[in-house]
Amino acid sequence: MPRYSRLTTLLILAAAVGIIVTWTVFTPPGITGKADAIGYAICHRITVRSFIAGDYQLPLCARCTGIYLGAMTAFGVFIASGRYRAGYLPHWKVALGLAGFVGLLGIDGLNSYSNLLGFEGLYVTQNWMRVVTGVFCGLTLGNLVFPIFNQSVWEDGGMRTAPIHNLKELAGLALIGALMVALVLVQRPTLLLILGMISAAGVLMVLTMIMTVGFVTVTGRFRAYNTWKDLALPLTAGLTLAIIMIGGIDFLRYQFTGTWEGFLF
Numbered sequence: 104m105p106r107y108s109r110l111t112t113l114l115i116l117a118a119a120v121g122i123i124v125t126w127t128v129f130t131p132p133g134i135t136g137k138a139d140a141i142g143y144a145i146c147h148r149i150t151v152r153s154f155i156a157g158d159y160q161l162p163l164c165a166r167c168t169g170i171y172l173g174a175m176t177a178f179g180v181f182i183a184s185g186r187y188r189a190g191y192l193p194h195w196k197v198a199l200g201l202a203g204f205v206g207l208l209g210i211d212g213l214n215s216y217s218n219l220l221g222f223e224g225l226y227v228t229q230n231w232m233r234v235v236t237g238v239f240c241g242l243t244l245g246n247l248v249f250p251i252f253n254q255s256v257w258e259d260g261g262m263r264t265a266p267i268h269n270l271k272e273l274a275g276l277a278l279i280g281a282l283m284v285a286l287v288l289v290q291r292p293t294l295l296l297i298l299g300m301i302s303a304a305g306v307l308m309v310l311t312m313i314m315t316v317g318f319v320t321v322t323g324r325f326r327a328y329n330t331w332k333d334l335a336l337p338l339t340a341g342l343t344l345a346i347i348m349i350g351g352i353d354f355l356r357y358q359f360t361g362t363w364e365g366f367l368f
Contacts, residue, residue, distance in 0.1 A: 112336060115336060115339060115340050118343055119339050119343040122346055122347055122350070123342075123343065126140070126346050126349070126350040126353075129350075130350075130353065135162070135296075135300075137303075138162040138300055138303035138304075140349070140353055140363070141162060141303045141306050141307060141349055142161075142163040142167070142306070143353055144348070144352040145163075145306060146164050146167040147164060147366045148164060148365030148366065149164060149366055149367075152164045152165055152166070152215075152233065153165055153230075153365070154168065154295055154299070155295075156292040156293070156296040159296065159299075160365075161298075161302070163302050163303065163306070165230040165231075165233035165237065166208070166215075166233035166234065166236065166237040168287070169233065169235065169236065169237020169241060169287070170208075170237040171301075171303070171305030171309070172237070172238055172241060172298060173242045173280055173283070174242075174305050174308075174309055175245075175308070176238070176241065176242065176245070176276075176279055176280055176283050177241065177242050177245025177249070178249065180266075180276055181266045184266075186264060187249070188253050188257060188261045189249060189250055189261060189265055190250055190253040190254045190257070190259075190264075191250055191263060191264055191265040192247070192250050192251075192265060193267050194268070196269070196270055197265070197267050197268075197270060197272075197273050200270065200273050201242065204239035204240050204242060205240050207236050207239065207240075208236040208237065208239070211232055211233065211236045214228055215228035234284055234287050238280045238284050239280055241305075242276055242277065242280050244309065245266070246266055248309055248312055248313070250265065251316065252312045255316040255319060255325060256328050256337070257326060257328055258326050258329050259326075286298060307345060310345035310349070311345045312341065313345075314341035314342070314345050314348070315334075315337050315338055315340065316341075317344070318337050318340045318341055319337050
């Protein structure tokens with residue numbers, strides 16, 4: 104286990120408490136308010152391109168909701184299958200299928216953007232299309248973030264396996280992703296609210312993992328950990344850095360717009 108000095112530990116913990124508390128105080132109140140602040144940092148949050156749970160607009164637009172629900176779905180499948188330490192990227196055949204998911208999002212995203220600017224696209228993008236392409240792109244994101252994280256933090260480089268082994272398993276993951284899409288499209292307010300909170304948590308989880316990789320790399324502790332207990336301090340640093348990023352964007356956007364609402368077009 105890599106040893107951190109007492110001073111380094113105290114500085115990281117003090118920074119974590121100070122930054123997280125500050126962000127909590129200056130963002131909208133309640134769990135939904137914090138979820139909104141997370142979404143505010145990475146998403147346009149345009150109302151007509153978002154799902155509404157009762158009278159509450161989800162913290163992320165339809166596409167971003169799908170992306171991070173997809174990532175969380177992938178993480179859940181990997182954990183349930185015991186491959187949460189998978190350290191290899193998928194086989195090229197699986198990677199090609201995952202790239203296809205990203206390509207579909209790119210096509211639909213460009214078409215949607217052209218609609219937003221007032222141009223006539225190939226078709227009129229609907230929210231159900233946004234969440235479908237988002238979820239499947241999120242499955243790809245999960246297949247990239249998990250192995251890279253594991254390769255970077257664990258002393259043994261993680262399990263010598265990919266999260267998804269073959270096209271059959273990819274089809275199974277895609278089916279679970281489709282079920283997640285169906286849950287969103289049912290549009291039951293309580294269920295939508297839960298899914299919205301999960302998607303916001305997905306943003307925080309992905310950013311924390313990425314920032315943790317950056318932290319262990321910069322501090323010279325790449326592949327230096329054996330247990331989750333060993334990794335507690337780097338994960339705390341990663342979470343803190345994620346909140347700094349989110350809070351910084353929140354601050355700049357609020358200074359520019361003067362509102363926590365989505366962009367208006």
